Each structure stands twice: as C-alpha cells, then as structure tokens.
Amino acid sequence: MDNELRKAVREEFKAAIAEMASIKRATVSAEEAAEYVGVSVDTLYELCRKKQFPHAQLLGRFVFRLASIDAWLTEQEKQNTSASVIDTPMHGAMEEPLNQYILHSEKKGKTFEHELPEILSVKNVAELMGWHPNTVYQKCQSGEILSIKVGNSRRIRKSSYLQWLGKLEEESGNS
DSSP states (O other): HHHHHHHHHHHHHHHHHHHHHHHHOOOOOOHHHHHHHHHHHHOOOOOHTTTTTTEEETTTEEEHHHHHHHHHHHHHHHHOOOOOOOOOOOOOOOHHHHHHHHHHHHHOOOOOHSSSSSSHHHHHHHHHTTOOHHHHHHHHHSSSSSOEEEEEEEEEEEEHHHHHHHHHHHHHOOO
C-alpha cells in the first residue's frame, strides 16, 4: 500500500510540475526588460521613475509586461516617424559587411533574420550597413528608419530594420 501511495503522489507531483511548466510568465524583471529593449537597467529605472516607461510596482519591485513594452515601443516608433523623410545619399560600401554577416549566418545554417536580436542599436545597424553611426542616427531622426528613442539612445526593432532594408533593395532594383 505504501508503494501505491508513493506512486500516486509522484504522478500527481509530475502532473503539477507539467502544469506549472506550461504557464507562461506574464511579467519580466527589470533586468529582462532592459535587455529586451536594449538599454541598461539604470536607464530603465530612470525612465520608470519619470513615468516614461510602462511598469508596475509589486512589493517595492518593478515588474514589466512584455505586451505593454511592445505597445510602448510601437507608440515610440509612431512618435519618432512624424518628421519628414530627408533623402540622404548612401555611403559607399554597404554590401560588404552585410554580405559577410549573411555568409557567416548561412555557414551556421541560420538565416540572416534569425541571427539578429529583436532590438538593434544604432551601432549594430551601422556595422551591418558599413556606415558611420551618425548616418544611421540621421536616418532615424528623419524617420527613414523607424526607431525608438530610449533615454539618450535610439533603438531599432529587427522588423523595422528588415522592412527598411527591403525598401532599399526594391529601390536599388528599380533604379
């Protein structure tokens, strides 16, 4: 009888653990939110203190819902694209670093899109394009590249970067 009881408890325990594993967290920590957005934890806390970033406080700890962060990022993109687009010439060797990155990704058996982080910094985009970071900043400020201003930095969603890159490819194919 004792073995049957242990077996029943084990089965119930396994079922409870499986149920807990299937529950997805609705919130993330400050460290996870900062990494998701691509800023330091200090910058994130500062934005929260100024009530410029969506958060909740539970027992003195900041918690963040990813859905709220995504909505905030979308709103930031909309605000930052109200400026008119300035037609700036592209700076020379765009293809070389980008092609090297793609070739490197293909050697690993991954596609270019899967290799990129969800949020890119201006420096990331500059390296990918073979441009100076100031060129990327100008394109972000003009609204040509959708970006989010976080503190004193700009961040670019992977989807926005890929969409912009697609436009560049279309324009160069039509010229």
